[in-house]
Structure formats: structure tokens, C-alpha cells
Amino acid sequence: MAITNVTDANFATETGSGLVLADFWAPWCGPCKMIGPVLEEISEEMGDKVKIVKLNVDDNQATSSQYGVMSIPTLLLFKDGEIVDQIVGFQPKEALEERINQHV
Template identity: 50%
Template sequence: MSTAKDVTDATFQSEVLNSEKTIMVDFWAEWCGPCRAVGPILDQIAAEHSDKLSIVKLNVDDNPETAMKYGITSIPAMKVYRGGEVVKTVIGAKPKPALEADLAEFLA
């Protein structure tokens, strides 16, 4: 089970857009195999870099409004938000070194 906090359509504004911290949202679904594969990797990255980056999860099936607003058409999709704006998008499950490379500017 993931340690990442779940956000919803109702909490997205307060938890993500209004956050002072850099936040990565993992857009996922229960039935998505690659989403389940990348979950533990994101948990590791979150634990190792909790001072620089928070990682939360949004289930696209349960929260279609937010998924539609941000144009989520394939999952897993990870979007990094800073100051309420999307500053980075990563699509697809990747091994930890590749994800860390994609997120290097936020983890340094």
C-alpha cells in the first residue's frame, strides 16, 4: 500500500495548488498495472526527498473532474506543481533512476 497521501477533486485546490511546497501528483487508477508498478518507486523518492518534494496520488476514476481539467489521457501521469502551476509532466511508468533523472531539478 502506498504511503502517498490521496487527494480528490474536493481537496486538490487546497492540497496541491495552494501548497507552498513543490508537489508531484501521481494520476493513477486501481486497474492500471503500470500505475501499481510505479507506486512503490514514488514512495521511495518521496521518503528520500521529503524535504524538497511532496508526492500525492489522485485516482482518476474517483476524481474525473481534476483529471479532465489537466488533460490526463494516459496513466500513470505525474505532474509537478509549483506555485499552483504545472512545471513538469512525466508520462508512463519508469524505473527509479529514470524518474529521479526526470525530477532532478526538484530533488537537488
């Protein structure tokens, strides 16, 4: 499953059902650039278990503010629209997979 770019307008819809990992990022953020390829791999390998969406915090400040995102990258894991986990900063692939698998 491909990673979906989301906006303030469709964030709630895109994270409302199933298991969804939302990546709050910005183009100028070094750690965000590092985690991008890791999320691509996870999306390819776990696509049927978790949907991954990306929200550019510079362009979508309402959603970032709503969830209290102060540092990026911040990853919020939603299950049927409810936050079940939060990961701040770069994490290796294995650590992210472990956190996701706790909620599959």
C-alpha cells in the same frame, strides 16, 4: 513524508505551494501498480524536497479532465501551483528523481 491521497475537492489546496508531484492513477492500471513502490521510495528519500500526492482518476474525473489526463499513470510536477513538468507512463526511479531535481 508520507504520500497523500487527494480528491477533486482538495487537489488545488494540496498542490498549491512548494514542489508537488501528483500521480494520476487507477487501481486496475498495471503500470500504476509498478510505479507505486517507486514513488514510496522517492517520498521516503526526498520527502523534504517534494510532496507526493495520488489522485484516483476513476473517483476524481473532474480534476483528471481539467488537466487533460488521457493516459495513466500521468505524473504532473507542480511548483507553487503551476505545472512545471509532465511525465506519462512508467519511468524508473532514477529518471523520476532526475526530473524532480531539475525543479528543487
